[in-house]
Amino acid sequence: MIRLDTRDPGFDAAFEALLDNPRGSAAAVDAAVAAIIARVRDAGDPALLDYTAQFDRWRPADAAALRVSEAEITAATASVPAALLDALDLAASRIAAFHRAQMPRDIEITDDAGLTLGMRWGALDAVGLYVPGGKASYPSSVLMNAIPARIAGVARIAICVPSPDGVLNPLVLAAAQRAGVTEIWRIGGAQAVAALAYGTESIAPVDRITGPGNAYVAEAKRQVFGRVGIDSIAGPSEVVIIADAANDPAHVAMDLLAQAEHDESAQSLLITTDAALADAVAGAVERALTTLPRAAIAGESWRRHGAIILVRDLVEAASLTNRLAPEHLQLMVAEPRALMAQIRHAGAVFLGRFCPEAVGDYVAGPNHVLPTGRTARFASGLSVHDFLKRTTWVSADEQALAAVGPAAVALARAEGLDAHAESVALRLAQTKT
Amino acid sequence: MIRLDTRDPGFDAAFEALLDNPRGSAAAVDAAVAAIIARVRDAGDPALLDYTAQFDRWRPADAAALRVSEAEITAATASVPAALLDALDLAASRIAAFHRAQMPRDIEITDDAGLTLGMRWGALDAVGLYVPGGKASYPSSVLMNAIPARIAGVARIAICVPSPDGVLNPLVLAAAQRAGVTEIWRIGGAQAVAALAYGTESIAPVDRITGPGNAYVAEAKRQVFGRVGIDSIAGPSEVVIIADAANDPAHVAMDLLAQAEHDESAQSLLITTDAALADAVAGAVERALTTLPRAAIAGESWRRHGAIILVRDLVEAASLTNRLAPEHLQLMVAEPRALMAQIRHAGAVFLGRFCPEAVGDYVAGPNHVLPTGRTARFASGLSVHDFLKRTTWVSADEQALAAVGPAAVALARAEGLDAHAESVALRLAQTKT
Structure with missing residues (x-):
């Protein structure tokens, strides 16, 4: 711990040092992660079984064993004390209420030129949530990641959580159930991110991956970025x-x-x-x-x-x-x-x-x-916005095109994009006749 | 061009092939880009001068020459035909109007438990817009990138545009002026992205970099992601x-x-x-x-x-x-x-x-x-949201804490985070006495 005083002459330098301290180590795991992603992409489920044996120290009997069953979720929930389930329920309902208030509104405007312009929000089809395993496996993070996705309207919410030595935290399963998670996979690391991004025989690919993880998970998210959306690297x-x-x-x-x-x-x-x-x-x-x-x-x-x-x-x-x-x-x-x-x-x-x-x-x-x-x-905290995307739209008829089209033609010609210009000009010519 | 018919037996396979075609080449420029970024980060302006000579085939006299002057912008604008400036103005005002309609609203809710919860949108301080140079230098893209930033309330909007052989497109400068750009730098490539992310003696760092570019620019954005925000890779x-x-x-x-x-x-x-x-x-x-x-x-x-x-x-x-x-x-x-x-x-x-x-x-x-x-x-199109971030906030007094605090204590204890639990429990104890 350091003590600083803005009245001290050395304050600025000391504060700059505080700002520049990266903390945490940036482990060089790029190549290892690239290899894991390539193998999962090429081999699918068998690669997941191997990596789980290697990194989590248990070997699933088959690919089906990678998915946590309804019976397991029910049994896990039954093992959680009622007071704790009540606390989870209070948290879940309050998180849901706040995120519901976040839901943005569509816009639609008809302007003086006669164009109707709009912006529509829509939910992603499928998202994957990474939940760290072991000691850092937090049921509260399951609620915080999954509930915004559910409120946004995402139909398929898949969780990946590693189970070191085959052990899962019952409270995590209970939280997932309450949050509206539709699939739970007991896999972790870069291999889980790869499976979510590319899909395997068992796991359908998702459109966006969110959630915190270790250096391997963070690097894997960075490497699949573009193929799928990701949240910021924690x-x-x-x-x-x-x-x-x-x-x-x-x-x-x-x-x-x-x-x-x-x-x-x-x-x-x-x-x-x-x-x-x-x-x-x-x-x-x-x-x-x-x-x-x-x-x-x-x-x-x-x-x-x-x-x-x-x-x-x-x-x-x-x-x-x-x-x-x-x-x-x-x-x-x-x-x-x-x-x-x-x-x-x-x-x-x-x-x-x-x-x-x-x-x-x-x-x-x-x-x-x-x-x-x-x-x-x-950057911003996770919200329903992370599970929605926007589509803008334009509607124009002959009169509207006549109002704004000539400017489009002029700009397209100036940019040397004549087919752009012609696509408008052909219609303007027709409108005038 | 291929012709497909959904009634044909081979349709599904042909359509899948269409979906899987990556188009465009994924050039392996990672190492070259990493070297450029490292050099700009370490050497600053002199690196920008060298790379500009190397890649854009002209050598700036000094770092000051990297910035486009007000006089140059005025002269460039004066060289553009009035009809084209009118078209730019029509485009700029329509783009501004639509993006103004996008501006999201803050939320503030006081709930039954007595907590007040809020979400506040705020503008980024500084953004950098990459504008491709040469043939692909489009004034329309300057409007489309800069106007949403201005409408969002960003105070500092810096453009980087390469000027191959020292030549800039006057219409790009005119568009930048109309869009509310505050700085124009005649640099491009990975070196421009590095300068925007890390800053040099001349160029202050920004918080987010947007805009399309070639494979080097895209890879550079990917590599500085985390240090600054980026938009999606086009x-x-x-x-x-x-x-x-x-x-x-x-x-x-x-x-x-x-x-x-x-x-x-x-x-x-x-x-x-x-x-x-x-x-x-x-x-x-x-x-x-x-x-x-x-x-x-x-x-x-x-x-x-x-x-x-x-x-x-x-x-x-x-x-x-x-x-x-x-x-x-x-x-x-x-x-x-x-x-x-x-x-x-x-x-x-x-x-x-x-x-x-x-x-x-x-x-x-x-x-x-x-x-x-x-x-x-x-993913979504560029919008004011790209230049805003959200801060959420919570206000609670003794009564509100009494209503929700016990659940927080229970969950924190279950997660093994006792200081979390104590930070609430200490206050609850005081409330009860």
Whole structure:
């Protein structure tokens, strides 16, 4: 953890270093991933069986065993405590409600020239959701990925989740069932991405692949991009907390650690106007690290990437935050709405002293799949928009064409595209006779 | 050109072959592009000067010469005939009007649990638009790329356009001025993409890069993806025309050739219910190819990739079209709106007998930058959405947290993320006392 103060002469350089720190390693897995994709594309199911044996340490009996059956899903759900299913249901219904509100409207305009112009939103036919396996297998991520697809109207929602040593998380299956997932495949890694993109004998190809994964999964998504759509490549997670003096340091400290416990590459930053709070939070973090189950991970993240930045005022806090473009932003100040108005770049914002990011991770409703690593400058969290596409349309009759056609002819000729020009001119000539 | 008939026994295999034809070559330029990007990233402006000398065959005097001056833009605009400037103005104002109608609305909801949830759209700070140079330098594409960015509210809009042998197209500069472009750089290729992504001494980095380009430009965009946002990688262009018997074959033929004249990899497909029209159009294409200036390119495209498909009825036509997911779709039938309702996948649709695609290329208003090569299954045309990003937000007070917090605690504990759970539980404990 580093402490910075905007009044210090070395602040700018230190802050630049914080911005430029890539965190996480960019493993060179391009060639390995290309080989896996080529093999799945060529060999199909048998390649999936081999890779599953190799990477997940269990060999499916046959291709049919790659798919999780209805009976398994039912049995898994039955094994989950009722209180936990209730929590999943609350989360699912709140996520569904928020994403329903996101649904965009079609447009249709008839203008003075007599053209009717429109834009229509339509759902993708089929999407694939990658769900990390093992320790990082989060039922909340299943809800966050699948529900927007279902709300958007996607008919076929396939999940791929690796099952290391053949073991699946029952809560993940229960979440998938509640989210409206239509197929669950127990495969992972680059081979799962390849199967979703190209299809195999068992798995029909999808149109878009979303969801986080390790370096192999990220590289595989990059390599199949174009063949299918993908979401942005997830990097290490981060939070910025802007807090004034009137906060409980224990709350702020735990919020910082909630981010830090994700993994050692996560980053937790506190920006505060109050030196006493800065000290108190630093102390509270150290105390909490003596009791938290994931203290080893959280402590490593905090030591390597954590920072407390003392600023003169909230204007300065907003300005630094816009340069950081954080994935998560908590505004623990007296007037959070006013401060939010100064924020241009952030994935998700949490307003007030009683709104920790963890609420948004599970039950608030907005998506927790968010742009990381400063990409909130140009990228957005997952939403129904990721599972919809737009078709624009134009309708013109003779009169409308007469109004705008001559300009099209002039521009087409200037661009040397005479067939373009003629396609309009032939009709204009007919209209005039 | 091939002729297919859905009644023929070999139809399915022939249609699958049509679907699987990648057209265009996937040149292996990865390593060359990686080297160019690395050099621009390390050396900055001097690398741009060298690459411009090497690839564009002229050596800028210094880095300042890379930027097109206001005086040059003014002089270029003055050299354009007034009628052409009027056509550009009509196109620009219509494109602006349609994209203004696209602007999405923010949402804000206070729900029964007492949480306020919102989603806010915001413009990117800076975008870079790649404009191909030389023969493929199209002023219409400048309008189509830059105007949506301006309407979205992007403050800084930088264009990169190569100037082979030092020559720029005056109409491109005039279009840029009208579109609200704030900087024009006379650089191209992978080096331009690298400069936009990483910045140099002269060129500030941008947040997103859009626009079509050759194989080097496409690969460079792929390699900088993540550092900045990119639009989809453009492939060869295509049109599907669904036409009934009541059409002038000369119109249909010229519309097919308007697509074919773009380049040899372009694809023009006619789907018709009428065998007589099929014959007449085939003949009209051959006749038009004897007079068109770009007959060599259009003829090559038509021979290699063109097809006329005879179908039983319009239901079949719609079904085949959904499998093709074409970039452009003309519906030259009696009831085009009814037919459009059956189309799920297309980039842009043109309705009626007097609405050739060329109207949409220039003046209709919707964007002409569209998903190619069957990617309309999951991708959309360029729009204001490409220059906006979403920030979601949540506001909760003690009561709201009490309503949803326990479910968050339960799910966080189930996922083994205790700091997440504690960040909520600490506040719930305080609320109860």
